[in-house]
Amino acid sequence: MSAVLPPVAEDDLVERLRWAVTDAVTVAGRDVAHWRRQPAVVLVGALFPVLLLLMFVYLFGGAMVVPGGDYRDFLVPGLFGLAMVFGLEATMTSVVTDATRGITDRFRSLPMAPSAVVAGRCLADLGSSVLGLAVLVAAAFAVGWRPGGAAEVLAAVGLLLLLRSAFLWMGVFLGLLTRDPATVTAVQVLVWPFAFLSNAFVPASTMPGWLATIAEWNPLAATVTAVRGLFGQPVDAGGGWATEHALVLAVAWPVVLTVLFAALSVRRWQGLSR
């Protein structure tokens, strides 16, 4: 009856590591299969930041003046950062959906590597962010934006994906925390003030002092400022310490957030068996 049971070395560490990777890729492959089946969903998700780009360049852009350059060049890195923050909702939605539909429990009852459930989610979401970023970059090119050298672009993409991973783990944790899809909507709403309370759309130096400080210290602002610097594009000239040390903060913030939320997620995951 157990004829199909393949032999495994259950406790062999190397073997387990190998399966942890293989299983994560398999789980991520499920998302790829989703994209293939629902290209429209992927497209709409990728086009939303593009819509924002067009709105802010052509609709509001005319009234925007930033010190030291063109508003379009100021805006584009801001939207890159924003697209990474939007990933929070995507991750959270996937995690909540799988938990409420019993898929997470099914995975947990399988002889697969338990870590692969979350690792697969990370792979898939990072992959989708790279795709989304590519679409946005193409759109920015179309409206006349030009980045600096290849090395700087790669470094900028690295910083953006680092920010994405911070929000990814936040999404995993929040997704594991709630069983109620309505919470996702609440988070969706909260993402906006968080995004606006940064220098993504306007220089923090144009805000009242206390607000500027908050906006400057926003993790999104650190990444956006650092990316602007890498692209050789206008940064917020009148900024304080946080702006001057944006590159350090653009690494420190995501690393701290990733470590924090990854630890919380692991705890929460273990808590599922309680």
Add this chain to the structure above:
Amino acid sequence: MAAIRTLGLRKVYGGTAVLDGVDLEVARGSVCALLGPNGAGKTTAVRIMTTLLRPDGGTVEVAGLDVVRRPRAVRRRLGMVGQQPAVDEVLGGRQNLVLFARLHHLDRRAARRRAGELLAQVGLGDVDDRPVRQFSGGMRRRLDIAAALVLAPEVLFLDEPTTGLDPAGRRDVWDAVRTLVAGGTTVLLTTQYLEEAEHLADDVCVLDRGRVAARGTPRELTAAIGGDRLELVVSDPARAAEAAALAERAAAGPAGGRPRGGARQAAPGRSVVVPVDRRPGVVGDVVRALDGAGIDVDDLVLRPTTLDEAYLRITGHARAEVPA
């Protein structure tokens, strides 16, 4: 050897024991139904046995392995079908099974082959590529069961597999379970439907408030509660209560036997149900007594106690949900 064995299984949530010392033994190749109302602890028990939850006390062995100490080994030998179909709605049926087969560590070719076998096994062999979201409830459930069978598990757990299904869907699931059992799989299913337990189970374990309230074969359980039921339909609803009392006394017999008690009118109306011990002449005695009192009887049936009635007696309260 037992396929499932729990000893003093306990699970406590916020000071309340959801499972309070459950002992259970399910023989290899048999079907055991965990029966109980909402909140009896059925799902918690299944989640512990399938390694999803840790017990707070007691031991649980599935396929001879301790679920706490060797969860991975246990997972390779069990299949779990939860309360709702846990399949990917966007993917097709075959795609789902290939995914789960890959996660059982079958290689690409083996996974594809196994997916085909499983689809055929649950009667979805001719399913096309459409997303699961477009499946009927019964089809989705069968796919869900197929996903739990990738490694031909020794023990299959089904948590309320037919809740929310229409009669056709329910029949589909029952057929699938019977086929599996014929192939030697041990099945533990939870259900609120006595009918389901009667149809499928070799043994029934009634859980009530975290404890085993009764166990045995469906036949034993009904017999333990006491013999048979005499169902009467009287012509005059006004005399139904009187008929019940008379019938009960007559059924107890002339030898001074005690009336069993529990005679009742099923509803305000003409129908009366009387618990009786089966003995020679019992029906005649009741008819003569009623005839003597001038009560006209239109219909009379002697039948075994249903598991439904047994259940009510065991748990002392009505079930939360009554099957339609």
